[in-house]
Amino acid sequence: MTLCKESNTCNIGGHSITYYREGNGEVILLVHGITTYSFIWRNIFPELAKNYDVIAVDLLGCGDSDKPLDVSYAIKDHAERLYEFIKKLGINKFHFIGHDLGGGMGQIFAVQHPELLYDLTLINSVAYDFWPVQPIIALRAPIIRQFLMASVDFGTFKFLIKRGIYHKENVTPELIDLFLKPLRTSDGRKAFLHFARCLDNHNLMDIEQDLRELKMPVLIIRGDADPYLSRSIAEKLNEEIPNSKLVLILTGSHYIQEDEPKRVVNSITTFMKRQKVIVD
Amino acid sequence: MSISELEKRIQDLEAKIEILEKENALLADRREDTLLLGIIAERINIISDISQVVDVGLENISLLKDIPFCAFCRLEGNDLNITNYYFSESNKPLNTTTFELPAQVRKKVLSGATQLDKDECTQVFPSIKFESKDFSSTSLLLIPTKSKLRKTELFSFANSSSNEKLSVTVPLLERIVEMISARIDNIFLVMELNKLNQALEQKVLGRTQELVNANKVLQEKEEKYRNLFNEALDMIHFIDKAGNIIDANPAELETLQYSRDEFIGKPLIDFIAPDFKEKTKNALGKLFSGEEIKAYHTVMLAKDGSRIEVEANVVPEMDEGQFVQTRAIIRNITDRKKMEDNILKIKKLESVGMLAGGIAHDFNNILAAILGNASLAKLNAIPGDKFHDRLSEIEQASLRAKDLTQQLLTFAKGGEPIKEVTSAEEVIKDSASFVLRGSNVRCAFRFSENLWAVEVDAGQISQVIQNLIINSRQSMPLGGNIEVVCENYSYDGSKLIPFKPGRYIKIIIKDHGTGIPHNMVDKIFDPYFSTKQNGSGLGLAVTHSIVMKHQGHIEVESRQGIGTTFTVFLPATEKKVKEYQEKSWVEYLDGKGKVMVMDDDQMVRTTAGAMLEKIGYEVVFAKDGKEAVAEYIKENNSNTPIDIIIMDLTIPGGMGGKEAANEILKINPEAKLIVSSGYSDDPIMANFQDYGFCSAMVKPYRLHELMTIVGQAMKESENEP
Known part of the structure; x- marks a missing residue:
């Protein structure tokens, strides 16, 4: 499955990053989180590409991008690479849309390079220290253990995905296959675990104060049935970011792009249009 | 309860909680270990490649037990050769895969799981170098596989943290190694079995090919004999114990005019002429008892009832003294027999001819005396007188006797005609009347006026006419008329008639008899061919020969049931017939x-x-x-x-x-x-x-x-x- 006709690659720090780009207009950057890759945008990408210049990226270690193990996959490092990526593509301003860890990267990006963003959209995003990342050695921490198990046992992985989707009937073998694709190779599994090990909530706790001072409009979308990330994260973000708006979708779970792609697209486009009017 | 008591109570409870938490942690560990065993067991059981089994085991151990470097090695002498490994911190390949195992370590390792501390560890793996990263192990666990089938193999697990962390996993890793080892043995056995199977299959294939080849040779042979059987001019058949025909070749079916269905499976005796059945039954009896029969003569019957004279060589085919079938090669000797009969006939005729010639010579002399004297005596008799008439009769009788001897002589020697100018009419009338005398057949003559004379041997032409009339008469057993027409015929060469243009007389002899079968018309002039039971086969042959010698031509046209017409052409002559007036x-x-x-x-x-x-x-x-x-x-x-x-x-x-x-x-x-x-x-x-x-x-x-x-x-x- 590809998002559009062809994939592109871009060399960042000696590693190849794969991305998809289509459409005209203002640039939108779609950033996925852990356990997924660009495919998660397949129901969103074409809709947005009707009015925007949409880019969906595979983070380093994910999808079809390179999977080095001697490079940090911490979200601040991913955010840094995204900056280099945007620069390399010659983009001066864009809409940042991040899901899960991608949302964490968006927060870092917004704090560090506010001038580059029109706005920020966080979809079932991590934030603060609410996401239960323990030191790597503490393998008994549930989420890490689940990642580990997921990397060695597809049954566990399937369970993990299924839990993250509200409309269980959407969990087809084809969808599971898409999720599993990177884990089919030893390199993919190593990169996946490397990503998990690199998670460090200090990255986001460090910018807690900066978020309170964020000027740009921020849209917070939450699939409210998410079993992994609690509603309090979204509520706190909404509370603390001055120009933010929270959209709760009760019939969505962690992978809300699979549950309610139309509503996600609607929320995003409405939000962006309104911002545009305000900006103009 | 005092505060101190409460505090004590709280301490107790905290201690209990701590114990429970530890137990809980242990239970969680055990659950995780069981899970790991289950996962590995499940995975490796669906893989049938030894290297892949090892890889899956190493990766799962590394991931779930958080052991960065896990390897599978072969112990060859003191060398430890790493064949498979999993290193969680790099994707790059290992630079060196061979390490030396110190003798004392080697000894320990062979007896069971051996954990090496940091110092020993560095002796074995001084530094594990990957292309982009070095890994310095501080603790190393070596577990040998206990396979009886394969050379000594070791699983090595190395980390760069505490010894303790590795040592707690030993029992679990031993179980996993045992499990993987068993699976490897299993695959190894299956592979060996497959190899054996393959060798066997190869043998079977080879043997099959041999059989196929042998079969092919056999088929070719069979085909060769089948062709011989099918293409033989001689008849070939096989007879079973019951005397029934098992198989017969096309030559036999064709000769006897039967289809396969009509012939195969029927008793042979049904196809034997009645007068030969008894003899053939006896012959079959001999064959059934194993006796061979050579040059056996019998007569078979074709579908149309014709008799086929055959000569057969028949061999009984026996199997362990038991009669199986007879194999007969049969030659149709009908034609040969006929030829032999003909030769016999010719010889007979030759001897009769010689005899006739000899008699005729003397007889002629006697006739000369009779005829001469009768002629002389007539001079002394008065014409019209009875005496004169008697002498004339003697003369006529003598002349007929002369003709007879002439025929005998012609017959004996076939000779050249002595031609003289003759009136055909006279010859024809005399000959025809002579032949038909006393029969119920009459001749209706029609002669043209001014018929041209012919220069012929009157005796021979008379014989021609006689033969043709005899044939006609015989074809009309119920009597009737034979039309005899004689006319002049000028041939200008425009028709496809095989004689020279010129003047001829044409003699037509037309009967209303049985006619000649269509397929026999062409053969009637052949010597010794006859449609009659007692025919010599010479009459028409001599007729033809005589006409040819006279530069004439003879034709026949016949329709069965309607009649036969012979047409004879004889060259006419300008010469005048000499008139003898008594x-x-x-x-x-x-x-x-x-x-x-x-x-x-x-x-x-x-x-x-x-x-x-x-x-x-x-x-x-x-x-x-x-x-x-x-x-x-x-x-x-x-x-x-x-x-x-x-x-x-x-x-x-x-x-x-x-x-x-x-x-x-x-x-x-x-x-x-x-x-x-x-x-x-x-x-x-x-x-x-x-x-x-x-x-x-x-x-x-x-x-x-x-x-x-x-x-x-x-x-x-x-x-x-």
Whole structure:
């Protein structure tokens, strides 16, 4: 499955990053989180590409991008690479849309390079220290253990995905296959675990104060049935970011792009249009 | 409860909680271990490649037990060769895969799981170098596989943290190694089994190929014999114990005119002629008891009832003394038999011919006397008188006897025709009437007016007509009319008729008999071909031969049930038929001159002498050529030399006419010599001029014939200077 006709690659720090780009207009950057890759945008990408210049990226270690193990996959490092990526593509301003860890990267990006963003959209995003990342050695921490198990046992992985989707009937073998694709190779599994090990909530706790001072409009979308990330994260973000708006979708779970792609697209486009009017 | 008591209580509870938490942690560990075992077991059981099994085991151990470097090695001497490994911190390959195992470590390792501390560890893996990263292990666990099937293999687990962390996993890793090892053995055995299977399969394939080849050779052989069977000109068949036909080749089916279904499976005896059934049954009996039969003669019956004479070589095919079937190769000898019969017939005919020839010669001489004397006697009788008539009858009878001997002689020697200008009408009427005398068949003659004369051997043409009429008569057993038409025919060469353009007379003999079967019309002129049960097969052959010798042509047209028409063409001649008028005989009875009669037969000499004297000639005799020559010389010197000599051609034991003529012509080339013989078909008779004769005269002869021929010769003699 590809998002559009062809994939592109871009060399960042000696590693190849794969991305998809289509459409005209203002640039939108779609950033996925852990356990997924660009495919998660397949129901969103074409809709947005009707009015925007949409880019969906595979983070380093994910999808079809390179999977080095001697490079940090911490979200601040991913955010840094995204900056280099945007620069390399010659983009001066864009809409940042991040899901899960991608949302964490968006927060870092917004704090560090506010001038580059029109706005920020966080979809079932991590934030603060609410996401239960323990030191790597503490393998008994549930989420890490689940990642580990997921990397060695597809049954566990399937369970993990299924839990993250509200409309269980959407969990087809084809969808599971898409999720599993990177884990089919030893390199993919190593990169996946490397990503998990690199998670460090200090990255986001460090910018807690900066978020309170964020000027740009921020849209917070939450699939409210998410079993992994609690509603309090979204509520706190909404509370603390001055120009933010929270959209709760009760019939969505962690992978809300699979549950309610139309509503996600609607929320995003409405939000962006309104911002545009305000900006103009 | 005092505060201190409460505090104590709280301490107790905290201690209990701590214990419970530890137990809980242990339980969680155990659960995780069980899970790992389960996952590995599940994974490796669906993989049938040893290397992949090892890889899956190493990766899962590394991931779930957080051991960065896990490897699978072969122990060869003191060398530890890493064949598979999993390193969680790099994707790059290992730089070196061979490490030396110190002797004391080696010894320990072979006896069971061995954990090495940091110092020992660095002896084994001083530094594990990957392309982009070095890994310095601080703790190393080596667990040997206990496979009895394979060389010593080791699982190595290394981390760079505490020894303790690795040591708690030993029991679990031992179990995992055992499990993986068992799976490897299993796969190894299956592989060995597969190899054996393959070898076996190869053998089976080889053997199958051999069989296929052998089968092919057999098939080729079979085909070869099948072809022989199918293409043989001789008939071939196989008979089973019950005497039924198992198989027969196309030649046999074709010869006997049966289809396979009509023939195969039927008793052989059904196809044997009734008169040979008994003999064939006996032969089959012999065969069933194992006796071979060679050149066995029998007669089979074709579907149309025709008898097929066969000669067979029959072999009984036995299996362990038991009769299985007979194999018979049968030759159709029907034609050969017929040929043999024909040869026999020819030989018979030849001997009859020789006999006939011999008799005819003497008989001719006798006839000459009878005919001559009858002719002479008639001179003394008054025409119209009974006495005269009787003599005429004697003359006629003698002439018929002459014809008969003539036929006998022709038949015996086939000879050349002695042609004379003849009226065909007379010959035809005489011959036809003669043949039909006393039968219920009549001839309806139709002769053109002014029919051209023919120059033919009347005797032979008579035979032609007789043969054709006989055939017609036989084809009309209930009687009826045979139309005999004779007319002039001018052939301009425009039609496809195989004879020269010119004038012919055309004789049509048309009957209303049974006709000749269509397929036999072409054969009727072949010698020894006959449609009649007792036919000699010679009649039409002789007829054809005679017509050909006369430069004529014969055609046949026949329709079964309607009748047969023979058409004979004979070349016409301009010459006039010599008329013999009995009345004018007397006019010639004024012969003058001297005639010598040379014949070994006293009777002939006397009769001829009497006739010649009656005509008026002076007659001298000679018994043979020698005497004739001597007499001729003697007379030649006298005043009355011999004018004409009538010479017999054949003088048994003495000089014949031919040699005598030679001698005499040497003396007098102008000598008038007449050759006389009963063998009308002798080449000398036919071509008498070539031998110096001026005429030929067939014995026996009547007075008027003698008179005419001698008179003619005498006239020529007088005209010459």
